[in-house]
Amino acid sequence: MRRIFGYISLAFIFFILISVWTLKIDNSLGYSEFVSGGALFFIISFLFLFNIRKRLPFLPLWPAHKWFLLHTIMGFLALLLFWLHAGSLWPKGLYVQILASLFYLTTLSGIVGLIMEKIYPNLLTRIGLECIYERIPHDIAKIRKKSEKLILECTEKTGSDTLAKHYLETLGWFFQRPRFFINNIFGGRDSHNWIIQQCAILERFLNEAEREYMKQIFTLAEIKIKIDHHYSLQTMLKNWLLIHIPLAAAAMVMAVWHLIVIQVYFN
Amino acid sequence: MEENKFDHDKSSYERPNFPYKCGRGAMWRTPCFKGPKIDGSCGGTQDCEPFFKEGRWSCRRAKEFGGSCNEGPGPNGECSWQRPPCAPKKTLRSIRGQISFLTVATIIALLAGSLALNPEGRGLVSVSDAGPLSRSHEKFTETKGCSSCHSAHAQGPVAWIKAVFSQEDISVGCANCHSFSGSGSISHNNKDLIKDREVRKIECVICHREHNGERMNNLKLTGEQCNTCHKNKFDSFSKGHPEFPEKYPYFNRNSLKFDHSSHLNKHFENPKFSDKGPKSCMGCHQVTLSDREVRPQAFEMICVECHGSQIKKKELVLLRLPEFMQNYIDGDSLIQACNAPAQDKTEEEFLSVSTEIPALVSSFLLNVPEDDPETYEKPMQELILAMAEESILPVEDLLNSQTENPLADKLLLGMNPEVLKRAACSWGLNLEYEPPAEAKFGGWYADMLEVRYKPIGHRDPVAKSWVEFALAVSTAQDDEDKATRAIAMRDEVISDKEGVGGCVKCHAINETITKEGKKELEVEWKYKNVNNRPHSQYSHSSHIEIMGNNNSCSNCHILNSQADYMASFKSFDGTEWSSNFESIEKKTCMQCHVKSKINQDCQTCHVYHLNPRFKKKMFAVKKQIPEIQK
Structure with missing residues (x-):
């Protein structure tokens, strides 16, 4: 925590220094936009490096969590520098407005991502199960296979197809793939309630032996619920970058274009 | 879940950083164990693969996918345990990369397309539009557009590259419309202020930043910005501003004398x-x-209530018949010129009808001393004869010969030639001129021994012209005697008490230096x-x-x-x-202009530019010639 506070303080001091510098330049009838713009471009470039760093995990370039911390702090610093550079919340001129839109959207997606990065890992821990995202299909397939095996065994041993019919009509849908995605994102318990309801409906029609199988199916369903939670939350954790990174890349392109235009038109 | 599922023989090694993964996982089936290969393919649909061991073919698979297969290979050698095909599927990272690439490509395409389709950057879609101009500048740039200020605009990539490596002074374009009394690139447009000082080159854009919309909000300078160049730095008017100089603000004499x-x-x-x-x-x-x-x-x-009547009382004496010792006038010529009856030629002693001295004006015009009859009588009598013959013309010639530009028309405005001729005839005959009536309303008139001008009132054009004439000739004489006479005439004309119209009683006279370095006297006619x-x-x-x-x-x-x-x-x-x-004194202003009361910015009292104005062409109205319908 102390380290985070240290980084934030450094960023804040950096911003204050740049602000004072630009003020001094303004007061001496200079072009402070070059200083604030230069600082902003430097910070944006640093933010961009994080993506490159992730592609080079073998290099000893600081651990990723530190990069992420710095990326977050620098992101907020970039927002402050952007306002300092533009002199307003919304600049004038089409291409600068496109640049501002991209910058704001990138920042907004970054903030949403940050919120998820802060909340979802706790939620994932609370699930009480660890899952590798890429293996979730495999895990679901395994659970489905087990449940189908239990249903077959139940039908064979008890001679009743009540559970099997019910599985085909309702539970099979659940085991097919991850379900209740939206509800899981917000930490809901719809999937759990649904399973309980489905089992409760059926329970009075089952005999003792079938109930034993039903319990085992329920246990598998509970694991599946946890995996579904993992799937939903991890999907969000991974997919917000599908918005953030392309927007950041586009903003970077526009920033470079802005640099070119400034060099050509105001050299 | 298995505790050791991450072991090498429990599960495959996940490579999310690869561009592809081979997947049935996308269909929520058991994922593929193999692939992708270097070429991106995943390699078949078989779950079990044929394996030759101890002279026998069998089918097998990896332990984490179930181990040995129950059924052996078929007659064609393929294992019968089939699964849906393992199609290569893009990883999330790869998708992200593709989306990023597409986004970047779209942006670049939009920029390039806009530049190609709309090189002038006009209209709504302009990828180099830095923002709307102020209302006035928008109006004046509507013809040439951005090129009005930015020379590289719409000139193609070569010009852009050149522009990057060369410096352009945008302020040059400002001078097309704006002008000052000094150079635009000098501080305050005033070279007198920067004598013996090293100052930075000034560009308009240092202070005036455009592309901020209708309102150009940078016409104001802060005290700190003024302090950038000024050596004498201070916080505000009340804190550090120098005391006002002596005589402030009455540095220059009034144009009108009003005590x-x-x-x-x-x-x-x-x-x-x-x-x-x-x-x-x-x-x-x-x-x-x-x-x-x-x-x-x-x-x-x-x-006018107090001073109006005084003007008419102060007359100019143009000519006065002076005392002559002898008569040099050719009597025949005079009689002929005046159409007078012939006189007997008796040898009587000449006795001048006048005992006066010549008027200072005529004395100056003829360049003769007014106190020496022997010297002035001949030229004066020649003038009288000439006036009797040609009336106003000899006087005109005399006046016009005094200045570079002929002024007689102004000086003798309204003079009746008949009156002058009659007076000259009378004087030539050594008689006093008897006017037919008293000159009541002002203007030129002759009376007894004089030709006089009586101003009509304030702003009398003849009186003004005589004052200007007297001042002009007083500084333009090379001859010492003539200069003395010119000054004597001037002093009479501009005299508070006797000068024509008493103009100079109220209007100040200033000495100015011409471009040629000559001293001139100028009347301050206007406030x-x-x-x-x-x-x-x-x-x-x-x-x-x-x-x-x-x-x-x-x-x-x-x-x-x-x-x-x-x-x-x-x-x-x-x-x-x-x-x-x-x-x-400064303290007078500080009664109000202090921190707690009224604004004390530099620009409250000081103006940066030296006489800022627009060039004349800005006000020129273009002639619209209607097209003729053929």
Whole structure:
């Protein structure tokens, strides 16, 4: 925590220094936009490096969590520098407005991502199960296979197809793939309630032996619920970058274009 | 879940950083174990693969996918345990990369497309539009667009590259419309201010930043910005601003001689004139039109009651028949010219009808001494004869020969040639001229021994011309005697008491230096706005508005009864003078202009530019010629 506070303080001091510098330049009838713009471009470039760093995990370039911390702090610093550079919340001129839109959207997606990065890992821990995202299909397939095996065994041993019919009509849908995605994102318990309801409906029609199988199916369903939670939350954790990174890349392109235009038109 | 599922023989190694993964996982089936290969393919649909061991073919699979297969290979050698095909599927990272690439490509395409399709950058979609211009600049750039200021605009990539490596002074374009009394690239456009100093080159864009929309909000400078260049740095007007100089703000002599002290303390107090005098400063000064100065009202409004009649009393004597010792006039010529009856030629002793000396004007024109009849009588009599013969012409010639530009038309405006001829005829015959009636209404007239001009009233054009003529010839003589006579004539013409119309009683005369370095005297005919401090500004109206009409003048302008105001006008040097008023001190302004009260920014009182204005072409109206329908 102390380290985070240290980084934030450094960023804040950096911003204050740049602000004072630009003020001094303004007061001496200079072009402070070059200083604030230069600082902003430097910070944006640093933010961009994080993506490159992730592609080079073998290099000893600081651990990723530190990069992420710095990326977050620098992101907020970039927002402050952007306002300092533009002199307003919304600049004038089409291409600068496109640049501002991209910058704001990138920042907004970054903030949403940050919120998820802060909340979802706790939620994932609370699930009480660890899952590798890429293996979730495999895990679901395994659970489905087990449940189908239990249903077959139940039908064979008890001679009743009540559970099997019910599985085909309702539970099979659940085991097919991850379900209740939206509800899981917000930490809901719809999937759990649904399973309980489905089992409760059926329970009075089952005999003792079938109930034993039903319990085992329920246990598998509970694991599946946890995996579904993992799937939903991890999907969000991974997919917000599908918005953030392309927007950041586009903003970077526009920033470079802005640099070119400034060099050509105001050299 | 298995605890050891991450072991090498429990599960495959996940490579999310690869561009592809082989997947049935996408269909939520058991994921593929293999692939992708280097070429991106995943390799078949078989779950089990044939394996030859101990002379026998069997089917098998990896332990984590179930181990050995129950069923062996078929006759064709393939294992029968089939699964849906393992199609290569893009990883999330790869998708992210693709989306990023597409986004970047879209942006670049939009930029390139916009540049290609709309190189002029006009209309709504302009990828180099830095923002709308201020209203006035938008109007003047509508023809040439961005190229009005940015030369590289719409000139193609080569020009862009050149522009990057060369410096462009955008301010050059500003000079197409804006002009100042000095160079635009010099501080304050005023080279006098930067003498012997090293100052930075000024560009308009240092202060005036465009592309901020309709309002150009950078016309204001802060005190700190002024302090950038000024060596004498201070915080504000009340804190550190130097004291006002001596005589502030009365540095230059007034164009009109008006002694406030004598008028306020003497004349207006006099019961004879008190009813005519103004009740307050506003009685003479036009507050409603005040700005930097509060101009007095016209002569006809405020002075005429007391001084109107004095003008007509002050006449000019153009010619006077002087005393002659002998008569040199050819009698025959005179009789012929005047169409007079022939006179007997008797040898009587000549006795001049006049005992006067010549008028100073004629003495100057003929360049003869006015106190030596032997010297002046011959040329004077020749002039009289010439006037008898040609009336006004010889006088015109004499006047026109004194100056570079002929002035006789102005000087003799309204003169009746008949009157002049008759007077000359009378004088030639050594008689006094008897006018038919008294000259009541002013203008040129002859009376007994003189030709005189009586001003009609204020702004009399002939009187003005004579004052200007007298001043002009007094400084333009090379001959010493003539110069002395010119000065004598000038002193008479501009005399407070005797000068024609008494113009110079109120109008100051200033000595100026021409471009050629010659000294000239100039009458201040008009009330002059003193603008010798072009970088300062002051609005009387706003101050009067705040302080009220009653005491606002005397709050700052305190009468100095000790000052010898009128003595200042004895010389022609406008800089040496004593004002009627005490100098205004900084503390007077600080009654209000302090931190807690009224704005004390530099620009409240100071103007950066030197006489900023638009070039004439800005006001030119283009002639619209209607097309003729054929």
